[in-house]
Amino acid sequence: MKLIPLLFAAISAALVIGGANPAARGAGPGGTVAGNSTPCPAVPRAAERRWKVKKTDAEWKKILTPEQYHVTREKGTERAFTGEYDKTKAPGTYVCVACGNPLFSSDTKYDSGTGWPSFYAPMCADSVATAEDEALFMKRTEVLCKRCDSHLGHVFDDGPQPTGQRYCMNSAALKLLKEE
Structure with a gap:
């Protein structure tokens, strides 16, 4: 009988720490992002180094147009x-x-009126990373x-609901794979 309260406490703690709903915790491998039902591809930690793409500037310049290089690498x-x-x-x-x-899925794209393609959520949290940017004095x-x-x-x-975020992207950094 003493095991039931311990089991309940352990399950409750796991749900609070890990989150029962992947969307509620911002998603992770295999989860989804709030406002988007697309499953996130799972990338095992051991495979992450192979999954990451690293190239020299010369290699990037060979595969990207000058505008794409300027936006994505500079x-x-x-x-x-x-x-x-x-x-x-x-x-x-x-x-x-x-x-x-x-x-990003076209399902989360909207017209923000800013002149750049805008989305309210990435396909999954593991698709993008963020960093603080203090360039241009802001x-x-x-x-x-x-x-x-x-x-x-x-x-x-x-941005609009359900996330309240506006992912303001450069077209030069994107390629649209149209649905058939």
Whole structure:
């Protein structure tokens, strides 16, 4: 009988620490992100080094256009309203132009009026990474491809529900794989 309260306490602690709902904890391998039902691909920790893409600047310059290189490797920003995907409504998956990592679903894309493609959630939390960006005398949160560390854009807390976030991306950092 004494085991039942201990078992209940252990399960409760696991649910609080790990989260019973992957979306509620921001998702992880195999989970989903709030507002997006797409399962996250699981990447075993042992395989993560093989999954990561590392190239020299010369190698990146061979596979990327000058604009793609400037945006993804030099943390550049394309001019507003000039990107290929700002007004695109085609269904599909937006992948990293540099490594093909699935980043965003067209299901989470919306017109933010800013001139850059905007999404309210990545495909999964393991698709992107964030870093503090204090360039240009302002504090922002930079969004990077988690697989190859390419600069994608920035995320802001002024987006629509269900997340309240606006992932403001550069078209030059993305490639749309259209649904057939």
